[in-house]
Amino acid sequence: MKLDEFHLERIQSEWENIVEYNLSESGIEPLRIDELVPHNAMQKTILETKLGYPQTNGSIPLRRNISALYAGATEKDILVTNGGSEANMVSIWNMLHEADDRKDIVIELPNYMQIWGYSRALGANVKSFWLKKEDNVWVPDVEGLKHLVSKKTRLIALCNPNNPTGAVMKEDHLKAIADIAEDCGAWILSDEIYSGAELIDQRTPTMWDYYDNVLVTSGLSKVYALPGLRIGWIACKDEEKTDELWAYSDYTSIAPSMMGDVLGQIALETEMREFIEKRTRRILKENWSAMENWLGENEGMFSCIRPEASPVCLVEYHRDIKSTDLADRLIEEKSVLIAPGDHFLLPQNIRVGYGHDKKKLVKGLSLIADFLKKEK
Numbered sequence: 253m254k255l256d257e258f259h260l261e262r263i264q265s266e267w268e269n270i271v272e273y274n275l276s277e278s279g280i281e282p283l284r285i286d287e288l289v290p291h292n293a294m295q296k297t298i299l300e301t302k303l304g305y306p307q308t309n310g311s312i313p314l315r316r317n318i319s320a321l322y323a324g325a326t327e328k329d330i331l332v333t334n335g336g337s338e339a340n341m342v343s344i345w346n347m348l349h350e351a352d353d354r355k356d357i358v359i360e361l362p363n364y365m366q367i368w369g370y371s372r373a374l375g376a377n378v379k380s381f382w383l384k385k386e387d388n389v390w391v392p393d394v395e396g397l398k399h400l401v402s403k404k405t406r407l408i409a410l411c412n413p414n415n416p417t418g419a420v421m422k423e424d425h426l427k428a429i430a431d432i433a434e435d436c437g438a439w440i441l442s443d444e445i446y447s448g449a450e451l452i453d454q455r456t457p458t459m460w461d462y463y464d465n466v467l468v469t470s471g472l473s474k475v476y477a478l479p480g481l482r483i484g485w486i487a488c489k490d491e492e493k494t495d496e497l498w499a500y501s502d503y504t505s506i507a508p509s510m511m512g513d514v515l516g517q518i519a520l521e522t523e524m525r526e527f528i529e530k531r532t533r534r535i536l537k538e539n540w541s542a543m544e545n546w547l548g549e550n551e552g553m554f555s556c557i558r559p560e561a562s563p564v565c566l567v568e569y570h571r572d573i574k575s576t577d578l579a580d581r582l583i584e585e586k587s588v589l590i591a592p593g594d595h596f597l598l599p600q601n602i603r604v605g606y607g608h609d610k611k612k613l614v615k616g617l618s619l620i621a622d623f624l625k626k627e628k
């Protein structure tokens with residue numbers, strides 16, 4: 253099958269560095285190198301790093317620091333990749349390639365559409381189960397999932413916390429989904445790149461704790477505010493499978509970058525990791541108050557379920573304009589970039605990223621409201 257255009261990535265790549273108010277960003281205001289490495293002696297060590305190839309599956313210290321995020325894991329359970337996107341890509345490729353008789357993939361929607369697009373392009377039979385709105389909370393349609401799986405199901409793909417809604421699946425959901433996967437013999441891919449960006453008080457539970465045949469993908473691009481390092485990973489309890497996945501990344505990018513590996517190690521040292529996570533949650537809390545004010549001031553025009561985690565939220569607008577047209581006109585007339593809901597199969601919605609500069613967020617939001625006030 254032909255590769256579908258990855259609409260979300262394309263609109264962002266085209267416009268994010270051109271518009272004045274970029275509200276399409278799905279991360280947190282990025283850290284600077286000197287915030288990660290504040291001391292002169294350490295800076296000198298960084299500057300003296302030789303820019304060779306690092307160990308191709310990630311250096312042992314980096315993998316060790318990543319493994320600390322998963323109970324009982326060691327560096328052998330981790331494959332370092334170029335961003336969370338390569339982690340997802342390698343996982344999907346492996347899952348489909350190594351199972352001739354199982355070509356069904358069941359994906360939680362809405363979703364960041366990478367796994368959706370790539371699985372379809374590789375010829376998978378892609379099915380979806382949706383998050384549903386229940387009492388102003390997004391919950392997974394676990395009953396619906398039960399009816400979609402069979403002995404042909406290779407993989408159930410989750411995004412928890414969810415992009416674009418910011419919804420978090422609770423322990424009960426994870427247990428129920430793990431049981432369904434176990435019954436039909438499927439793997440689970442759990443993209444947890446937003447775990448740690450909570451607006452609620454509890455840390456998002458990880459599928460790592462509930463299922464053995466799980467690939468947890470994640471990385472430093474969101475919660476850790478370091479997308480430019482391009483460090484992602486797959487955590488997998490089965491050493492043989494982890495090695496098999498490594499063989500796939502030999503064919504995609506060979507290795508992460510040396511700077512990514514070295515600075516990634518520093519970012520994930522316990523003290524620095526906690527500092528960054530705290531900074532992320534502070535930014536989210538401060539900026540969400542601006543989002544809430546805007547939603548309150550424009551009641552009737554917008555509705556939004558408060559995200560539980562992640563710097564993105566899904567805003568439904570009550571005006572008669574297609575979301576891709578709305579996105580185009582906001583770029584053209586207001587220099588504001590948002591991600592249109594059509595890209596998530598959700599018309600009449602926009603995804604707003606609220607993890608960056610608060611002043612720009614406030615101004616960008618007011619321009620969106622000004623624009624829509626003139627529409628019917």
Ligand SMILES: Cc1ncc(COP(=O)(O)O)c(C=O)c1O
Binds near residue numbers: 337338340415473
């Ligand atoms: C849920 C999710 N997974 C993975 C990625 C890709 O992350 P990276 O930039 O680390 O490749 C994104 C990027 O937006 C995402 O939202």
